[in-house]
Amino acid sequence: MPITPGFILPGFVAYGLAAAGIMVLALEAHAQRACDTHDKAACVPDIEYGLGEDLRLTLGTSAAADAKAPDGHLDTLRDLFAALRACWKPPAAESAHRGMQMSMRFALNRDGKLMGTPQVTYATRDVSKDTRETYRQALAQSLQNCTPLSLSKGLGGAIAGRPISIRVIDDRDKDRQTSKSGKDT
Template sequence: MPRRHVYMGVAALLLFCGMGRVDQAFAETEGVGTLAGVFARLKSCWKPPALPRGHPEMQITVLFSLQRNGEIFGKPRITFETADASEADSIPYRTAVMETLQHCTPMPFTGGLGDAVAGRPFRVRFDDRRNQPQPVERRAWLITTTL
């Protein structure tokens, strides 16, 4: 008998978790209602350029505004780029940032968020550090020897 209760509990938990995913997917198609949702949507649209191994890291900050209906208001402007990057290095990143904004807009805002962010500037940093070497772990302690 206790085993059956465990199975019923696991089944109820799986059913509850599955329904949460359906509700979350429905909420995403319904509209973006929070600033975290705006940034999550931008992150899902971001496709960094394909670069050779050992390419330097790149950071770009873009400033843009959105209208109530989620379309871009005005012209996005790049306000920061990594200082030591050459023109040939930064052009693919600039292109990728602008393509991200084109693919993600119009942003499907809910009514309240659309009214709140209309015309206000967003400053988003795109940070690509995928080619950084992984740090080597070192032991911070000595192995003791017992005599």
């Protein structure tokens, strides 16, 4: 029996639609499969974080006096960072070490309380142990005095247990600082 051109085209369309349907089902199954050690792409989450991929904040000491905490519940990461900026009370000017840097990592629970003891993760090299301890105590005391933070339910749930890192840079001009306090007379 001879095959007519009108008969072939519907057959190809049917096969094409069937193949496309199978591919769609295969793609859906691929998207739903569990993380596998042989396929690293399936293990990568599709999450986009605003303000960077982690909770890191850098504080300059000279701007600490001008920082103001937001009023009411903290609803956003920007509010959280503003509150943490306002918390920072640097060491006294006579104990200041221009250029000193220290990073501290900590976590908050959903009620805004510190979870455990904040840990120093970095301190400027070539400074005395006393200077490091002075800055560690100032940063730890600032966090203690500031917490618990008044977190909204949404923000508290979002950041609970996630590590937060604060990096402090002492960028004060020691001469100007002592003249403001009247100790250079």
